[in-house]
Amino acid sequence: MVIGLETHVELSTKTKIFCPCSTQFGGEPNTHVCPVCTGQPGSLPVLNGKVVEYAVKAGVALGCRINLVSKMDRKHYVYPDLPKAYQISQYDEPLCEKGRVTLSNGREIGITRIHIEEDAGKLVHEGEDVFIDYNRGGVPLIEIVTEPDFRSPEEAVEYLEKLQSVMRTAGVSDCRMQEGSLRCDVNVSLRLPGEDFGTRAEIKNLNSFTSVLSALRYEYERQSALLDKGERVVQETRHWNADLGETMNMRGKENADDYRYFPEPDITPIVLSEEDVARWSRELPEMPDVRKKRYIEELGLPEDDASLLVKYLPVAEYFEKASEGVSPKTVDAFLITQMFSVITTEKERENWAPKTSAEQLNELTRLLESGKISRNVAKKTLARMLETGQSALSFLSPEDLEGFDSAKLPEICRAVIEANEKSAADFRGGKEKALKALVGAVMRETKGRADAIEAEKTLRELL
Amino acid sequence: MIRIADVTRLLSEKKLSCRELTEKYLAEAKKTNDAINAYITLTDEEALRAATKVDAKIARGEKLSPIEGVPFVLKDNISTRGIRTTCASRMLEHYEPVYDAEVWRALRDKGAVMLGKGNMDEFAMGSTCEHSYFGGAKNPHDLNRVAGGSSGGSAAAVAGGIAVYGIGSDTGGSIREPAAFCGIVGLKPTYGAVSRRGLIAFASSLDQIGPLASCTEDAALVFDAICGKDPMDMTSRGAEPVSDRLTPDVRGLKLGIAPEFFENLSDGVREAVERAIETYRALGAEIVDVSFPTLPYSLPAYYILACAEASSNLGRYDGIRYGHCAESFADLDDMICKTRTEGFGAEVRRRILLGTYVLSAGYFDAYYKSAQRLRRDVTADFEDVFTKCDALVTPTAPMTALRAKQHASPVEAYHTDICTVPVNIAGVPAVSLPCGADGDGMPVGLQLIGRRFDERTILSLSLAFERATEGRYLVSAGMGVTEL
Numbered sequence: 001m002v003i004g005l006e007t008h009v010e011l012s013t014k015t016k017i018f019c020p021c022s023t024q025f026g027g028e029p030n031t032h033v034c035p036v037c038t039g040q041p042g043s044l045p046v047l048n049g050k051v052v053e054y055a056v057k058a059g060v061a062l063g064c065r066i067n068l069v070s071k072m073d074r075k076h077y078v079y080p081d082l083p084k085a086y087q088i089s090q091y092d093e094p095l096c097e098k099g100r101v102t103l104s105n106g107r108e109i110g111i112t113r114i115h116i117e118e119d120a121g122k123l124v125h126e127g128e129d130v131f132i133d134y135n136r137g138g139v140p141l142i143e144i145v146t147e148p149d150f151r152s153p154e155e156a157v158e159y160l161e162k163l164q165s166v167m168r169t170a171g172v173s174d175c176r177m178q179e180g181s182l183r184c185d186v187n188v189s190l191r192l193p194g195e196d197f198g199t200r201a202e203i204k205n206l207n208s209f210t211s212v213l214s215a216l217r218y219e220y221e222r223q224s225a226l227l228d229k230g231e232r233v234v235q236e237t238r239h240w241n242a243d244l245g246e247t248m249n250m251r252g253k254e255n256a257d258d259y260r261y262f263p264e265p266d267i268t269p270i271v272l273s274e275e276d277v278a279r280w281s282r283e284l285p286e287m288p289d290v291r292k293k294r295y296i297e298e299l300g301l302p303e304d305d306a307s308l309l310v311k312y313l314p315v316a317e318y319f320e321k322a323s324e325g326v327s328p329k330t331v332d333a334f335l336i337t338q339m340f341s342v343i344t345t346e347k348e349r350e351n352w353a354p355k356t357s358a359e360q361l362n363e364l365t366r367l368l369e370s371g372k373i374s375r376n377v378a379k380k381t382l383a384r385m386l387e388t389g390q391s392a393l394s395f396l397s398p399e400d401l402e403g404f405d406s407a408k409l410p411e412i413c414r415a416v417i418e419a420n421e422k423s424a425a426d427f428r429g430g431k432e433k434a435l436k437a438l439v440g441a442v443m444r445e446t447k448g449r450a451d452a453i454e455a456e457k458t459l460r461e462l463l
Numbered sequence: 464m465i466r467i468a469d470v471t472r473l474l475s476e477k478k479l480s481c482r483e484l485t486e487k488y489l490a491e492a493k494k495t496n497d498a499i500n501a502y503i504t505l506t507d508e509e510a511l512r513a514a515t516k517v518d519a520k521i522a523r524g525e526k527l528s529p530i531e532g533v534p535f536v537l538k539d540n541i542s543t544r545g546i547r548t549t550c551a552s553r554m555l556e557h558y559e560p561v562y563d564a565e566v567w568r569a570l571r572d573k574g575a576v577m578l579g580k581g582n583m584d585e586f587a588m589g590s591t592c593e594h595s596y597f598g599g600a601k602n603p604h605d606l607n608r609v610a611g612g613s614s615g616g617s618a619a620a621v622a623g624g625i626a627v628y629g630i631g632s633d634t635g636g637s638i639r640e641p642a643a644f645c646g647i648v649g650l651k652p653t654y655g656a657v658s659r660r661g662l663i664a665f666a667s668s669l670d671q672i673g674p675l676a677s678c679t680e681d682a683a684l685v686f687d688a689i690c691g692k693d694p695m696d697m698t699s700r701g702a703e704p705v706s707d708r709l710t711p712d713v714r715g716l717k718l719g720i721a722p723e724f725f726e727n728l729s730d731g732v733r734e735a736v737e738r739a740i741e742t743y744r745a746l747g748a749e750i751v752d753v754s755f756p757t758l759p760y761s762l763p764a765y766y767i768l769a770c771a772e773a774s775s776n777l778g779r780y781d782g783i784r785y786g787h788c789a790e791s792f793a794d795l796d797d798m799i800c801k802t803r804t805e806g807f808g809a810e811v812r813r814r815i816l817l818g819t820y821v822l823s824a825g826y827f828d829a830y831y832k833s834a835q836r837l838r839r840d841v842t843a844d845f846e847d848v849f850t851k852c853d854a855l856v857t858p859t860a861p862m863t864a865l866r867a868k869q870h871a872s873p874v875e876a877y878h879t880d881i882c883t884v885p886v887n888i889a890g891v892p893a894v895s896l897p898c899g900a901d902g903d904g905m906p907v908g909l910q911l912i913g914r915r916f917d918e919r920t921i922l923s924l925s926l927a928f929e930r931a932t933e934g935r936y937l938v939s940a941g942m943g944v945t946e947l
Contacts, residue, residue, distance in 0.1 A: 035562045039779045041555070041663040042542045042564060044696050074775055076822075078799060085778025132783070260822035262771060262831060265668035268697050 001220055002189050002197055003150035007163060008141050009173045010119065010181035011054045017118050017140035018045030018088065025179050029124070029133035037118075037138035039083030044266050047072070051140040052095070052270055053280055054172040055116045058142055059096030060281045061170040062111050062163075068272045070095045072116075072264040077257070080132055081121040089143075090115035091261040095270065101166075102289065103158050110147035117141050136180075142172075148187065148197065153216035157209050160184065165288050168350070169313045177208050184212055188219045190227060198223075199233040203240050203247050215240040218247055291316055299328040305336050314352035321358035326365040334361060338382050355389035356382070364392040376448045409442075409450060413458045416441045427463055435459060464647075464677035464939045465627055465947060467684055470533045473947055474521060481521070481532040484947070485514040485576055488534045491943045492578055492625040498942070499601045499610070501620035503539045503549055505579040510534065513576040520574070529684045529706070531574030536617050536626035539580035540587055541672065542661035543567050550663050551595035552585045554780050554787045554806030564661020565693050566630065566672050573688050578626055582616025585808045586777065587632055587665040589613050590640050590879040591865060594810040599867070602644060603940035604905060608864040611641030617675050618645040624943020628685050629675035634665050635765055636860070636883025638673050639895035643908020644864035646897045646938055648682045648925065649675045651883075653916045654890030656686075656702035658693030666772035667698075669765075669887040678937055679896065679925040683709055686918060705919045711927040714747030716920070719852030721755035724882055729862045731901020736858045739898040739909045742931055743856070743924070753848045753855070757841045758885060764837035765884035766877060767821050767830050773811075774818025780806060813873060842889040849914050854921050857882050859895040859908030882910060892918045896925045897936040906936070 016023055019036035035043040059066050073091035099111030121137035123130055144163065150156045164175040164182060175182040184207070189200035201219060206212045218240075223233050238247040286294075288310040295306035309319050309332070323331045343354060364385065368378040373396065381395050417424045420441055426434035435456065442455040473479045489507055496502050517532035537543065540550045542560035549555045563571075571577070584594040592615025593599040600615035602608040603623035610619040614631030618641035621629045631638040633651040642649025650673045657672045664670060674685035683706040692701030720740065725733065744750050782788030782802030789801035807815070821830035848855055860879055870876040886893040891912055898909035909928070913921040929937065939945055 038784060040561060040785070041548075041550075041558070041779070042540075042560070042659075042661040043562075044660050046695055046697055076775060076778060078778065078781070080781070080783050080795070083779060083784060085781065086775055258824045260775075260819065260824075260827075262775070262822055262827075265666075265772060266697065 001151055001153075002148045002191060002200075003153070003156050003216060004148035004187040005144075005146045005150070005156060005159065006185040006187070007144045007160070008183045009058070009144060009163075009167055009175060011051055011140040011142060012171075012173050012181075013048060013050040013054060013140055015048060015050075016138035017048050017051045017116070018138055021138065023139045025181075027135050029131065029135060032135040033137070037083070038134050045088060045264075047267055047270070048140065051116055052272070054140070055095050055114060055142050056272070056277060056280050057170045057284055058144075058167060058172050059099065059114050060277070061166050061284060061287055062096075062099035062101060062114070062144070064096035064099035064111060064114060066096055066272065066277050067093060068274070068277070069093070069269055071269045072267045073261045074264050075117075075259045075261055077259060079120070080130075081123055081137070083121065083134060083137060087118055087120065088264055088267070089117035101159055101162055103155055103162075105155075107149070107151075107155065109149045109155075109159055112145040112147055114142050114144050117143060148189075153213050153220070156186065156216060157213050160209060160212060162288070165311050169288055170284055171313075180207060183207050186212065186216060188216060188223070189233065190220070190223045198227075199235050201233060201235065201247070202237045204237055204250070206240055211240055211242055214242075214245060215247055218245065222247065285313060295328075299332075301329065301332050305332050308336060308340065312349050312352060315349060318352055318354075318358045322361040322365065324362060326362060326369055330365050330368065331361060334365070334382060338379065339386065342386055354386060356385045360385060360391050367392060367396075374449045374451055376443070376452065406451070406454060409454060409458050410462070412445055412450070413442060413455065413462055416445060417459070417462060424463060464624070464937055465944060466678055467530060467533050467627060467676075467681045469947065470627055471527055471529065471531070474517070474532045475527055477521065479947060481514040481517040481576065482511065484532070485510050485534055485578070487947075488578055488625060488944055492620070495623055495625050495943045498606060499603055499619045499623045500598055501582055501600050501610070501616045501623060501625060502536065502579040503551060503582050503595075503597050503616065504547055506543075506546055506577055509546060510576050510578050513571065513574065517574050517576070528573055530570070530688050532576060533627050534576045534578045535570070536579060536581040536620040536629045537567060537570075537577050538583055538614050538617050538629070538631045540583060540632060540663040540665075541567055541630065542663065543577070543580070546580070548580065548663065549596070550586045551583045551597055552806065552808065552811070553596045555663075555785075556596065556787065558786050560661070562661065565658035565696065566689050567661065569689055569691065570630070575688070578620075581614065581620060581629060581631070584613035584615070584637075585811050586663070586773070587613040587634055587637055587670075588773070588810050588814055590636065590876060591870070592616065592641065593867065594808055596808060602864045602905075603942055604646060605864065605903070608866050608905065609644065611644030611864060613637040613641070614649075614675060615641045618642055618647060618649070621645070621647050621675050621677055622940050624939065624945055628677070628681050630672060630685070630689070631675050632662055632665075632670055632672050633887065634669045634671075635769060635887050636880045638675060639859050639883050639893060639908065639910060640879065642675050642895045643859035643897070643906065643910075646906030646936070646940075647675055647677055648679055648894065648896050649673065650682045650686055650894045650918070650922070651886060651892060652686060652690065652918060653702065653892040654887075655698055655700035656690045656892070656916065656918070658691065658696045658699045660693055660696045664772075664776040666769040667776060668772060669769055671887070678934070679894075679922055679929050680706065680709070682894065682925075683922050700916075702916055702918065705922055708919050709923045709926050711923065711930045713743065713924055713927045715749070716854070716924065717749045717751050717852040718743055718924075719751050719753035719848050719855045721753050721758070721848065721855060721857070723755045723758035724857035727861055728858055729901065731863060731899075731903075731905070732858050732861060732907050735899030735901070735907035736856075736909055739928060740856060742928060746927055746931055748924075751852050753851050755844050755848060755855075755885070757837065757844045758881070760837045761841055761885040761888060762877060762881055764834040764841065765880070765888055766817070767834035768838065768888070770814045770818035771822050771831055771834075772818070774815045774822065777807075777811070777815055782806070810873070838888050841885050845885070845889045845891055845912075853913070854924055855912040857910045857912065859883065859910040863901045863903070863905035863907055886912055891915050892921060894921045894925050896928060897938075898928065899936055906938075
């Protein structure tokens with residue numbers, strides 16, 4: 001299976017690509033419009049510098065070469081959501097070229113190009129009537145085109161998840177699929193190992209990871225059935241019907257598209273200096289892959305934990321802030337085991353805002369590391385902190401904070417063994433479970449301040 | 464003919480109020496327009512509003528700026544908010560823009576008095592003004608002849624005494640050719656000198672707004688009022704004002720004569736232009752021989768580039784958001800198809816088809832790419848010429864104003880533009896000034912082409928000629944307002 005992706009990502013600039021209208025999603029229809037984005041006669045586009053900056057940042061984050069000179073072109077097609085009857089895009093001189101993304105299986109996916117363009121408006125069907133909302137018209141997009149490097153639907157989805165994470169980390173797009181700020185066209189063909197590429201079908205406008213996965217799996221079945229029967233795959237554009245769970249030919253698109261590209265005369269070429277690119281590159285935060293590698297190699301975190309922490313920039317930043325001056329491993333443990341089990345949805349993680357601040361988590365970790373509180377107390381305390389947003393100290397009694405002198409542990413353990421002769425005898429007789437009861441007794445005796453693992457070790461030695 | 468300075472003096476000396484002046488022009492325009500069809504729309508209300516404001520300023524004893532209170536005509540492809548802007552097309556017959564063109568804003572802010580919107584070839588496509596949905600503008604010097612195009616209405620209004628000056632647009636000669644045909648001065652500024660925002664696009668890389676005036680000084684004053692960098696037009700660069708830097712002293716200037724521009728001229732044109740060259744020689748300019756080998760290729764290159772851009776720029780007229788919309792249709796495609804067939808005239812449809820064809824897959828390289836290469840070659844010819852001379856002197860058109868419906872074929876009509884299109888292709892400035900008359904008494908236009916952003920030299924040369932010939936070629940057609 002051979003797959004290539006074309007992904008449209010809406011850039012999160014405040015204003016549109018060629019006019020000062022707002023890019024805010026979900027306004028009343030036709031309230032974020034002006035003569036430029038509704039294509040009034042005589043109106044002229046002015047390229048938004050932020051769009052170029054964001055697109056270059058996206059390019060750098062994906063390891064692309066940035067073309068210091070590029071230009072805009074007009075791409076013509078007739079549809080009511082496109083008010084000028086052409087889309088201003090980039091044809092043969094895109095802003096970024098030749099990048100790459102590495103998948104978890106080590107395979108490299110080539111990025112062919114990234115170009116900037118304007119989004120179209122939206123048709124709204126109400127009964128018999130069709131209305132047009134131009135609020136989205138002129139919202140800046142980047143189109144990211146890959147080489148046909150994917151070999152399975154799962155690889156394609158992993159790439160998209162990565163892309164989403166990279167774009168968010170770079171701060172250039174929120175990539176919300178449900179709001180259409182990340183949309184995907186897939187090209188898919190089949191061949192036998194070692195053969196040349198087969199004829200491909202294109203499936204347009206997939207707007208969720210699930211639909212990408214399902215559409216690709218469906219296409220695999222459809223095309224292999226055709227080929228097995230000795231029939232041929234037709235090169236065509238198909239549409240994914242999520243309700244039926246199948247792809248179907250988009251009618252009325254039989255003729256080959258002729259977009260009649262030519263250079264946009266209203267926009268002067270985009271000329272960047274090496275310095276612009278260097279400055280924008282410096283402004284980029286550490287990318288997820290690099291950060292993950294650092295977490296594993298320098299901080300010694302488990303790979304799975306590192307992956308989770310770097311997926312959303314706010315989580316990674318929270319983690320690093322909470323780890324200042326304390327063991328990152330301890331903070332990681334709190335985050336992954338306790339916080340992620342309360343903060344479960346992707347949306348909550350994306351907009352990371354737990355009630356407990358990074359400073360509060362840091363304080364809790366310090367208390368634990370200084371031996372003032374035990375692991376156990378810390379866990380309980382964090383749970384209450386996450387519920388209330390209060391600091392650790394507001395839940396800790398003076399007794400809790402006395403800490404626990406581990407030198408006293410053998411003495412307490414001896415006392416517990418004496419007081420629980422039956423359990424001690426059971427353990428000596430081979431009943432491993434009996435030890436648990438003894439540990440529990442030690443913890444009760446120390447009001448949970450002793451370290452359970454240490455207690456078990458000591459008991460074992462004494463017995 | 465009445466000049467801007469005359470009007471300013473009369474207003475400042477309170478010999479005449481701006482309202483009286485404006486009413487006089489509006490009254491004359493209503494009478495004369497029946498004969499010459501220079502205006503598509505008269506804007507009485509706007510004109511009187513502006514005039515009242517100017518009168519208040521005079522009453523306060525404030526000094527008037529150069530074009531303040533001076534009545535003018537604005538070509539009807541320049542957007543005026545709330546005032547219909549038709550492009551002389553059925554498509555936009557009832558279209559009222561929701562915003563102002565930058566040029567109109569600049570003029571209005573400077574106290575200009577707009578009398579109305581000037582007739583033109585539909586979407587500025589033509590060189591006779593006959594392609595107007597509202598009927599062509601007539602030549603005030605001979606009503607059986609065309610005013611020229613596409614800014615024919617603006618030219619006819621100035622020559623016919625029903626506007627002191629006009630604003631036109633020039634994509635391949637649309638200011639200079641009607642100026643030549645009507646015996647007035649027309650300036651096509653350097654591409655980028657004047658903002659195009661709000662100028663309804665024909666061919667974006669060639670379009671430029673400029674003045675039509677009864678003399679060189681007026682053209683310079685109007686140019687100063689409209690030039691400037693517009694941050695909302697990425698192709699605009701702005702320009703330095705020229706009116707107080709003009710000099711009639713042309714001694715030592717080198718004027719280039721390229722033989723390619725002198726082929727197939729009518730006798731009247733050839734004689735008048737050659738006489739003008741002798742006048743310059745007598746004034747102390749040096750006449751140098753140069754060559755312009757790409758001239759024969761300019762016309763095809765121009766028509767490919769202009770039509771390609773036009774086919775793109777005019778795609779937006781689909782009947783959905785503004786303009787004409789077909790009344791009955793089967794579906795969306797049918798609606799757009801019918802709307803465009805009904806809304807556009809034959810010449811516009813022809814150019815859209817030509818432009819669509821030259822951009823199509825399989826033809827793009829042969830046509831559009833070749834034309835782009837020729838564009839570089841034409842530009843290089845100018846660069847070469849301007850190493851040898853300060854300005855190129857040519858006829859504006861190979862003939863004087865044509866009789867109505869004289870063209871046998873579109874291609875023949877396109878040949879009218881042979882001397883003017885290279886200027887747009889290279890984006891350089893050029894002025895057309897009256898330099899004589901042919902045997903029928905029709906005005907002949909002389910074209911002076913300059914270096915990019917060197918409007919000063921060509922306007923100085925134009926002024927020098929005017930002074931040397933004591934303005935005898937700046938003749939009134941004897942209609943409209945002939946004295947104040």
